[in-house]
Amino acid sequence: MTAALLETRRLCKSFGALEVARDVDFRLERGARHALIGPNGAGKTTLVNLLTGLLAPSGGAVLLEGEDLTELAQAKRVKRGIARTFQINQLFRGLTVLDNVYIAVAERLGAGGSMIRPAGRRADVIAEAAGLLETLKLEDDAGRRIHELPYGRQRLVEIAIALGLRPRVLLLDEPAAGIPSAESHIILDAIAGLPKEIAVLIIEHDMDLVFRFAERITVMVSGAIFAEGSPAEIAANREVRAVYLGSAVDV
Amino acid sequence: MDLISIALGGLAAGMVLFIVSVGLSVTMGLMGFVNLAHGGFAMLGGYVIVLAMSRWGVPFLPALAIGFAAIAASSVVFERLLYAPLYRASELDQVLFTIGLVFVMIAAVTLGVGPETQTVVLPEWLRGQTDLGFIRYRTYSLALIVTGTALVIGLWLGFERTRIGARIRAAVDNRRMAESLGVDVGRLFTITFAFGSGLAAVGGGLGAEILGLDPQYPLRYLVYFLIVVAVGGMGRVTGVFFAALLIGVLDFLLKIQFPKGGTMFIYALTLVLLLWRPQGLFGRRSG
Amino acid sequence: MSRPELAAARALAGRHRVKWWEVLPWVAGIAVFFLLPGYLAFGTQLLIVILFALSLDLVMGYAGIVTLGHAAFFGAGAYTVGMLAQHAGWNEPLSGLVAAALVAGAIGLASGYVLLRTQGLTLLMLTLCTMALLEESANMGHAYTGGFDGMPGLQFLPILGLFPFDLLYYRSQYLYVLVVLFVCFVLVRVLVYSPFGQSLTGIRENVLRMHAVGAPVRARLVIVYTISAAIAGVAGALFTHANAYVNLATFGLDRAAGVLIIVILGGYGRLYGAFVGAIAYMVLEHALAKAYPTAWQLGVGLMLIAVALYARNGLIGLGDALRRRVQAWSGR
Numbered sequence: 001m002t003a004a005l006l007e008t009r010r011l012c013k014s015f016g017a018l019e020v021a022r023d024v025d026f027r028l029e030r031g032a033r034h035a036l037i038g039p040n041g042a043g044k045t046t047l048v049n050l051l052t053g054l055l056a057p058s059g060g061a062v063l064l065e066g067e068d069l070t071e072l073a074q075a076k077r078v079k080r081g082i083a084r085t086f087q088i089n090q091l092f093r094g095l096t097v098l099d100n101v102y103i104a105v106a107e108r109l110g111a112g113g114s115m116i117r118p119a120g121r122r123a124d125v126i127a128e129a130a131g132l133l134e135t136l137k138l139e140d141d142a143g144r145r146i147h148e149l150p151y152g153r154q155r156l157v158e159i160a161i162a163l164g165l166r167p168r169v170l171l172l173d174e175p176a177a178g179i180p181s182a183e184s185h186i187i188l189d190a191i192a193g194l195p196k197e198i199a200v201l202i203i204e205h206d207m208d209l210v211f212r213f214a215e216r217i218t219v220m221v222s223g224a225i226f227a228e229g230s231p232a233e234i235a236a237n238r239e240v241r242a243v244y245l246g247s248a249v250d251v
Numbered sequence: 252m253d254l255i256s257i258a259l260g261g262l263a264a265g266m267v268l269f270i271v272s273v274g275l276s277v278t279m280g281l282m283g284f285v286n287l288a289h290g291g292f293a294m295l296g297g298y299v300i301v302l303a304m305s306r307w308g309v310p311f312l313p314a315l316a317i318g319f320a321a322i323a324a325s326s327v328v329f330e331r332l333l334y335a336p337l338y339r340a341s342e343l344d345q346v347l348f349t350i351g352l353v354f355v356m357i358a359a360v361t362l363g364v365g366p367e368t369q370t371v372v373l374p375e376w377l378r379g380q381t382d383l384g385f386i387r388y389r390t391y392s393l394a395l396i397v398t399g400t401a402l403v404i405g406l407w408l409g410f411e412r413t414r415i416g417a418r419i420r421a422a423v424d425n426r427r428m429a430e431s432l433g434v435d436v437g438r439l440f441t442i443t444f445a446f447g448s449g450l451a452a453v454g455g456g457l458g459a460e461i462l463g464l465d466p467q468y469p470l471r472y473l474v475y476f477l478i479v480v481a482v483g484g485m486g487r488v489t490g491v492f493f494a495a496l497l498i499g500v501l502d503f504l505l506k507i508q509f510p511k512g513g514t515m516f517i518y519a520l521t522l523v524l525l526l527w528r529p530q531g532l533f534g535r536r537s538g
Numbered sequence: 539m540s541r542p543e544l545a546a547a548r549a550l551a552g553r554h555r556v557k558w559w560e561v562l563p564w565v566a567g568i569a570v571f572f573l574l575p576g577y578l579a580f581g582t583q584l585l586i587v588i589l590f591a592l593s594l595d596l597v598m599g600y601a602g603i604v605t606l607g608h609a610a611f612f613g614a615g616a617y618t619v620g621m622l623a624q625h626a627g628w629n630e631p632l633s634g635l636v637a638a639a640l641v642a643g644a645i646g647l648a649s650g651y652v653l654l655r656t657q658g659l660t661l662l663m664l665t666l667c668t669m670a671l672l673e674e675s676a677n678m679g680h681a682y683t684g685g686f687d688g689m690p691g692l693q694f695l696p697i698l699g700l701f702p703f704d705l706l707y708y709r710s711q712y713l714y715v716l717v718v719l720f721v722c723f724v725l726v727r728v729l730v731y732s733p734f735g736q737s738l739t740g741i742r743e744n745v746l747r748m749h750a751v752g753a754p755v756r757a758r759l760v761i762v763y764t765i766s767a768a769i770a771g772v773a774g775a776l777f778t779h780a781n782a783y784v785n786l787a788t789f790g791l792d793r794a795a796g797v798l799i800i801v802i803l804g805g806y807g808r809l810y811g812a813f814v815g816a817i818a819y820m821v822l823e824h825a826l827a828k829a830y831p832t833a834w835q836l837g838v839g840l841m842l843i844a845v846a847l848y849a850r851n852g853l854i855g856l857g858d859a860l861r862r863r864v865q866a867w868s869g870r
Contacts, residue, residue, distance in 0.1 A: 052750070054746075054749075054750075073749070074749040074750060075749050075750075075752045075753060075754055075755065076752075078749075078750065078751060078752030079752045083750075084750060086746075086750075090744055090746050090747040090750065091744065091747065092739070092740050092743040092744050092747065093743060093744070094739075094743055095739065095740075095743065096546060096550075097546075098543075098546045098547065098550055099550070099736070102550065102736070103736060103737060103740050103748075103751060103753075104751045106733045106736070106737070107737070107751045107752050107753050108751075108752065111733050112733050112734070112737045112753055113733070113734055113737070113754070113757075113758065114732055114733045114734060115728070115729055115732045115733075115734040115735075116728060116732060117732060117733075118553070118554035118728075118731045118732060119550070119553070119554070119731060119732060119733045119735070119736050120550050120551040120552060120553050120554050120555075120731070121551070121554075122733065123551070125733075126547050126550055126551060127547075130543050130544075130546075130547050133543060134543065139543035140543075142543045142545075142546035142547070143545060143546035143549060161747075161751065164751075165751060165752065279659065283658075285658075285659055285662070333843065333847070336847060337846065337847070340846070340850070341602075342604050342658065343598065343602075343604050343802070343806070344846045344850055345846075346604060346606075346662070346798075347798075347799075347802050347842050347845065347846040348842065348843055348846035348847065350795065350798075350799075350839075350842055351838070351839045351840065351841070351842025351843040351844075351845075351846060352839065352842075352843060353839070354835050354836070354838055354839025354842065355836055355839035355840055355843065356839075357835060357839075358832050358833070358835040358836035358839060359836065361832045361835075362832055362833075362836070470791075474666060474670070474791075477659070477662075477663055477666070478663065478667075480659070481659055481660055481663040485659070511677075511678055512674065512678050514670070514674060515670075515671060515674035515675070515678070518667040518670045518671045518674065519667075519671060521663065521667050522664060522667045522668065522671070525656065525660050525663060525664055525667075526652060526653075526655075526656075526664070529655070529656040529660045530660075
């Protein structure tokens with residue numbers, strides 16, 4: 001079995017008595033189109049936080065191509081090729097859309113720490129950032145500040161930033177949340193346009209999007225992996241259906 | 252001065268620090284709001300209490316009650332009108348606002364009452380010395396120690412045993428989760444803020460004997476209140492209690508033994524403590 | 539690229555270009571030298587405060603590090619120059635500036651490395667404690683520092699051997715400080731418009747996001763803190779040079795709070811905020827504070843409250859809002 005691109009081994013996390021991740025053995029393969037679903041509070045975002053280093057685990061390990069990342073801080077994992085979007089937009093609200101993406105691209109190119117040459121002189125960074133805006137149909141808003149944009153457009157900027165990091169692993173936390181369904185195809189198109197080697201993991205509740213996008217689906221419940229398989233297998237899985245119906249009834 | 256006298260004197264000063272600072276600690280832990288004007292409420296309360304006694308002949312304990320009520324009530328007005336719009340603001344804006352507020356308070360008192368230090372005339376039953384058997388010590392200081400201890404026990408019980416205490420603790424630990432569980436954090440904060448400011452007012456009045464009371468009080472003691480809260484851990488009543496006692500005793504001791512470099516030691520100690528445990532001695536690390 | 543994008547890209551590319559009105563402050567500075575010779579002493583103090591405020595804006599306005607202890611570096615620079623002159627006979631001014639920058643910068647690096655692990659109230663307290671410790675050390679080490687009285691009556695060699703310090707009219711001091719301010723300003727301007735400067739704004743706006751794009755946040759903060767400390771040290775050194783004395787007030791909370799007020803008043807995170815704020819504050823203070831100290835304090839307090847509630851971006855922010863309204867009104 002080839003080494004997964006990103007995997008966890010017996011990953012655990014608890015806050016006091018509350019266990020939010022229990023012995024999670026998760027694999028994300030190269031070029032994956034993987035969806036992570038489950039009822040609210042299942043621990044999906046927590047898993048992404050553990051994968052990216054925002055949270056430190058209580059036990060277990062996170063590995064990228066076999067390299068143990070568990071002790072590494074967020075920023076270092078980004079340099080290794082893991083990028084994510086947040087469930088709630090984490091943008092630079094006072095800056096323009098172009099600035100937001102510029103910062104991400106500049107960091108990737110190692111230009112973020114350059115102190116002498118003006119930011120405006122790096123035409124390569126500006127061009128790449130502008131190109132990303134085009135990909136996500138954000139050109140018209142390039143010069144506007146984030147707080148002036150409707151929430152849905154801000155969400156697209158969130159994705160543009162992640163793409164600007166040219167990651168090997170892209171973790172998208174509810175990317176379509178807040179985007180009117182008429183525009184959600186923009187995201188799918190952008191993801192479809194990604195190089196095949198990038199592994200993409202999506203957390204989503206919109207089942208249409210999940211089944212259109214995913215080649216593999218993992219279902220999490222109460223901090224543990226409940227089921228895993230191809231979309232057809234998951235759709236046919238009675239227990240998965242029960243868990244979703246059941247969770248609608250439970251408090 | 253022998254060790255016990257020093258200990259008692261320091262404890263008394265520490266109790267005053269505690270009574271003033273506990274409100275600051277809880278409101279900071281609850282709302283994350285950097286309220287540098289907290290000492291101003293203590294000063295205003297002190298003035299209300301002292302003036303009630305000296306100008307209107309109100310007896311000691313009722314004066315304390317009036318001070319508590321007056322400052323608690325006016326702090327509600329401040330909180331709703333001025334503080335509330337800044338809850339989502341940056342820390343810088345909060346620091347700015349509260350510095351401005353304390354300037355206004357100091358100027359108002361200077362213009363209204365005058366820049367002199369206020370003298371407190373203690374009631375008969377608190378004057379003089381009390382014989383504890385192993386030592387004779389100032390009655391007032393002993394009363395302060397008793398009051399402070401009673402307060403921390405009362406507060407601790409209040410936090411641990413009442414429902415509102417549980418809600419406050421929950422909101423301090425994790426505001427978003429508390430809100431999603433149905434806790435009205437905004438109203439909780441107003442109540443806590445009023446109570447904390449009222450306590451500060453009482454602390455200002457009680458401490459007038461020991462810490463003095465003049466318009467410069469808030470700025471002079473600001474660093475002490477902040478140190479006590481930072482070292483004790485935000486939102487930790489028992490933490491603030493022990494931190495206040497620690498700082499009170501240390502400061503008292505140092506002023507006697509090393510009048511020249513005493514304060515330096517407190518700053519150095521705070522530095523070391525906060526670097527070792529940024530969340531305070533008793534605070535809980537977030538995340 | 540379609541048009542809005544092109545416009546935005548061009549705007550970004552040209553952001554660092556010098557605008558015509560940026561020459562005005564310096565022209566005004568030189569004009570004051572010729573037109574208001576009686577005010578050069580005040581002018582010198584004002585320019586020193588502008589430099590100090592500039593250093594604080596770098597760290598607070600751009601990087602978002604809220605510190606009440608920045609006077610630690612001002613005092614460090616001031617005392618370095620004073621002690622070198624008094625005890626080592628080293629009273630050449632320009633090399634003194636370099637020494638002050640190095641000492642203050644070193645303290646900034648050491649304290650920044652240790653303190654910037656923390657944030658919020660803890661960081662605020664730690665900056666206060668660091669400054670208080672330095673102040674107390676200066677107070678206690680009176681053999682070296684003159685203790686409570688400081689070191690009066692210092693003497694310095696003429697600048698570049700040609701321009702002696704003139705304590706009566708402050709003529710050479712004024713131009714000296716103006717030139718140093720200009721040099722430091724250019725440095726700060728370059729820094730602010732660089733990608734590094736932009737990443738500082740990112741850190742201030744959303745530190746979580748900066749971590750999530752792979753930026754070495756803490757390293758950047760320590761670097762800017764060190765640079766800012768060095769500049770503050772230069773401002774302190776200029777103080778000692780210009781006034782021929784140094785005392786504990788260079789370390790005090792008064793000075794630290796005052797410069798914080800100035801940065802906010804002018805507009806934080808804006809290059810010229812330090813200029814606007816310092817001029818507004820110091821002119822008003824000069825006119826009012828001695829005559830009506832309590833009313834001054836009341837006024838400053840009310841102004842701070844108003845700024846925090848309604849004009850968070852200071853005077854420059856108000857100016858921007860006004861300009862936008864005028865533009866909208868004239869239909870441009």
